[in-house]
Amino acid sequence: MIPLRLKVDPLPADAPIVTRLRSSAPADVDPLDAVFLGMDGTVAEFDLAGFPLRLHNAPIESVENDVLLILPRQGTAHRLIRASSPHNTLLVTERCDQLCLMCSQPPKRHHSDMFPYFREAVRLAPKNAYVGLSGGEPTLFKEELFLFLRDMVDARPDIRFHVLTNGQHFEDADIEELASIPHDRVLWGIPLYSHEPARHDEIVVKAGAFSRLMQSFAILARAGSAVELRTVVMKPNAPDLAPLARLVTLQLPFITVWALMQLENIGFGRKNWNELFFDNSLPHAFDPIADALNFVRAKGVDALLYNFPHCTVPEDFRCLAPRTISDWKQRYLDTCGNCNAREACCGFFEWYPDERGFTGVRPL
Numbered sequence: 484m485i486p487l488r489l490k491v492d493p494l495p496a497d498a499p500i501v502t503r504l505r506s507s508a509p510a511d512v513d514p515l516d517a518v519f520l521g522m523d524g525t526v527a528e529f530d531l532a533g534f535p536l537r538l539h540n541a542p543i544e545s546v547e548n549d550v551l552l553i554l555p556r557q558g559t560a561h562r563l564i565r566a567s568s569p570h571n572t573l574l575v576t577e578r579c580d581q582l583c584l585m586c587s588q589p590p591k592r593h594h595s596d597m598f599p600y601f602r603e604a605v606r607l608a609p610k611n612a613y614v615g616l617s618g619g620e621p622t623l624f625k626e627e628l629f630l631f632l633r634d635m636v637d638a639r640p641d642i643r644f645h646v647l648t649n650g651q652h653f654e655d656a657d658i659e660e661l662a663s664i665p666h667d668r669v670l671w672g673i674p675l676y677s678h679e680p681a682r683h684d685e686i687v688v689k690a691g692a693f694s695r696l697m698q699s700f701a702i703l704a705r706a707g708s709a710v711e712l713r714t715v716v717m718k719p720n721a722p723d724l725a726p727l728a729r730l731v732t733l734q735l736p737f738i739t740v741w742a743l744m745q746l747e748n749i750g751f752g753r754k755n756w757n758e759l760f761f762d763n764s765l766p767h768a769f770d771p772i773a774d775a776l777n778f779v780r781a782k783g784v785d786a787l788l789y790n791f792p793h794c795t796v797p798e799d800f801r802c803l804a805p806r807t808i809s810d811w812k813q814r815y816l817d818t819c820g821n822c823n824a825r826e827a828c829c830g831f832f833e834w835y836p837d838e839r840g841f842t843g844v845r846p847l
């Protein structure tokens with residue numbers, strides 16, 4: 484697994500520091516840059532505004548241009564932006580007002596405002612980066628989020644954002660603000676699990692969530708926002724896919740894409756795995772997914788499969804299953820060794836349970 488934290492010698496600082504690692508004295512050096520001095524055994528040494536920054540077991544080639552957050556007197560640095568990766572996500576908060584049965588990052592009470600550091604990180608990010616914002620629920624801090632997006636969209640015209648939100652907090656008063664954010668710069672990823680309000684509410688463990696979500700969709704539609712609708716396919720909602728597909732085409736035709744997703748075995752998803760995991764590789768199990776994909780695509784709505792290994796998907800639908808698992812938490816199984824589909828296939832989450840997963844994994 485690619486490490487998202489690096490070991491550093493603690494810095495004598497009173498406040499968190501954001502810095503970008505540079506390999507040598509570049510012409511465009513930024514005041515926040517740490518410039519590589521050389522290796523001391525396995526320790527990479529950098530000059531950070533006159534202070535020595537010592538990074539353990541991290542060759543310069545693997546961290547060059549990464550943006551780090553270093554907390555005072557701590558021995559680890561957080562890799563906010565990995566320059567060589569297309570998968571960079573900033574965690575806005577760990578608070579949330581839902582308790583989704585499959586949540587990969589169960590909520591916590593504690594919250595620290597990270598936006599000041601995220602601003603610096605995005606300012607220093609590589610050209611054309613695609614930056615995710617997630618939680619917890621980022622819109623619990625909606626004013627700060629809007630301000631961040633507005634400022635960053637202006638400051639870095641090359642960068643695009645994906646915001647993962649439960650869609651419970653958009654209001655009519657937000658329409659002007661939402662409309663001011665160019666729709667090709669921010670994609671709002673929003674989950675909807677069923678056409679049945681009660682089933683959606685049961686899955687997100689919040690009464691009234693479905694109805695509030697539909698209200699938010701109307702607001703986002705009026706604002707012209709780009710929406711990626713997300714549905715994790717699980718045992719409780721797999722039978723709902725056909726009517727959900729009809730709801731998508733009738734009530735949400737403005738969405739950019741509908742993503743049908745496989746379950747991640749971590750957080751609440753691990754705790755509830757046996758009750759939730761839907762093995763689409765079993766005979767005929769893919770049928771409701773295929774019907775839903777065919778239905779919405781025939782009506783002009785784009786649809787994709789996220790986190791579906793290719794061998795678990797009928798051949799005709801593999802072109803809809805891109806490599807969606809973030810590089811730092813992705814792996815293949817021993818079975819995948821000689822598979823011809825490896826280049827195109829998303830593989831598995833690092834924490835995928837080999838013994839309790841798909842029955843139909845086989846090399847193609």
Ligand code: SF4
Nearest residue numbers: 792794819822828845
């Ligand atoms: S065998 Fe592995 S690499 Fe090949 S399609 Fe299946 S999961 Fe993907």
